[in-house]
């Protein structure tokens with residue numbers, strides 16, 4: 001630790017104490033015979049001077065509402081700088097004050113991970129790649145204002161999934177209600193269908209609904225807790241819908257989506273939903289609660305941000321910071337999402353292109369076993385490895 005670190009650390013420690021007071025995280029105790037109350041501040045337990053950040057650990061006095069910490073995160077930023085992040089719950093919290101600036105862009109590249117269904121989220125303040133396994137932490141909600149970067153994130157999420165799993169291990173049902181984002185995924189071996197309206201999506205979700213029932217029965221018959229325990233398990237299914245809010249009046253769609261959110265994990269069926277905001281007009285509480293991982297891109301205001309991530313911070317993301325978002329799992333963390341252009345995605349996905357098949361008319365409605373890697377949909381005759389690898393969009 002350098003002398004400069006120590007000086008900065010001490011200065012930040014006193015700023016942290018001022019932030020505690022301004023954020024109302026103190027408890028006042030009346031003292032007999034004394035005019036002034038005794039003010040009990042949170043206890044700072046440790047200060048660590050690390051390479052790229054200074055870390056403070058503090059605990060709240062008993063009786064102080066822990067919700068106040070998230071609600072007043074802006075106060076900590078006002079006192080300690082915008083490079084400040086807080087995480088924790090109930091009593092113990094960690095404040096990190098970062099030295100560098102967030103990276104402004106980073107380009108998507110396929111990343112090998114140990115995850116079965118890898119989600120590449122982005123890079124954090126110190127340049128580390130943040131990933132997680134959707135099979136372990138299911139159902140993702142992406143929100144943000146127009147132009148904040150939701151569709152780009154969806155593109156890289158779906159591309160990474162396709163590049164990580166064969167079409168015999170992963171089936172995708174895609175909903176593109178804006179008719180603008182998912183054309184790059186049309187006619188790919190993994191893709192059941194790209195749906196452009198509620199009618200098409202309802203048809204595909206009927207199939208998913210059938211899978212839920214069939215898989216549920218299998219679990220029951222074989223007395224298993226997860227469908228992947230079967231000797232030859234069916235493929236994972238990911239239903240990804242951009243601008244999900246446009247479907248709010250579609251009862252048939254909503255019913256299946258809610259069912260997936262409630263029982264999909266054990267059946268290897270997952271959701272990725274994207275929309276501008278997540279208030280109760282566009283998404284009911286039960287569904288939202290089951291979307292356990294949240295990515296909040298720039299929000300219109302603190303209320304919208306709070307609805308997604310429980311904190312107002314996504315409203316503070318600058319309009320210039322496209323692709324910047326807050327990831328909420330157990331903790332809240334700011335990330336820069338990978339940039340993946342349509343052209344690059346198309347080039348990466350080219351080996352999985354199917355020839356002469358309209359993906360809106362999905363052939364994958366059969367019984368198990370599922371298609372094999374060599375002939376993913378049983379339609380390609382003797383095409384090498386089952387993939388055409390050269391055609392443009394049909």
Ligand SMILES: Nc1ncnc2c1ncn2[C@@H]1O[C@H](COP(=O)(O)OP(=O)(O)OP(=O)(O)O)[C@@H](O)[C@H]1O
Pocket residue numbers: 104105106144145146147148149150151152153297322323324336337338339340
């Ligand atoms: N991760 C990123 N890194 C750098 N630039 C990005 C990133 N994501 C998005 N952008 C830029 O922001 C623009 C808008 O992104 P995108 O279309 O993904 O936003 P959106 O939230 O889906 O908007 P809309 O709801 O209007 O479709 C992109 O064309 C791109 O130039």
